[in-house]
Amino acid sequence: MAFMGMNxxxxxxxxxxxxxxxxxxxxxxxxxDGRVAKVDWxxxxxxxxxxxxxxxxxxxxEKLVAGxxxxxxxxxxxxxxxxxxxxx
Numbered sequence: 001m002a003f004m005g006m007n008x009x010x011x012x013x014x015x016x017x018x019x020x021x022x023x024x025x026x027x028x029x030x031x032x033d034g035r036v037a038k039v040d041w042x043x044x045x046x047x048x049x050x051x052x053x054x055x056x057x058x059x060x061x062e063k064l065v066a067g068x069x070x071x072x073x074x075x076x077x078x079x080x081x082x083x084x085x086x087x088x
Contacts, residue, residue: 005086011079015072022068029061 036054039046 006079006082008079008083008086011075011082015075015079018068018072018075022065022072025061025065025068029058029065033058 032054036050041049
């Protein structure tokens with residue numbers, strides 16, 4: 001019979017990797033927020049960038065973080081189910 005299921009330790013490592021990537025993207029967002037705020041740039045292009053372009057890009061990065069977090073939770077749910085099934 002072929003192997004079915006998962007290696008919970010490997011899945012836990014995968015969950016940790018997803019969490020680390022989410023944290024890394026959060027740090028990038030924070031860094032870029034600071035850089036955007038500090039850049040000496042004036043005029044209509046600057047106003048548009050700071051009020052529209054950057055917030056839109058930031059939103060996309062936040063969606064990436066949410067995606068990592070959602071994937072991590074899905075992986076965790078599957079791992080916990082595997083651990084419960086294997087414990088029987």
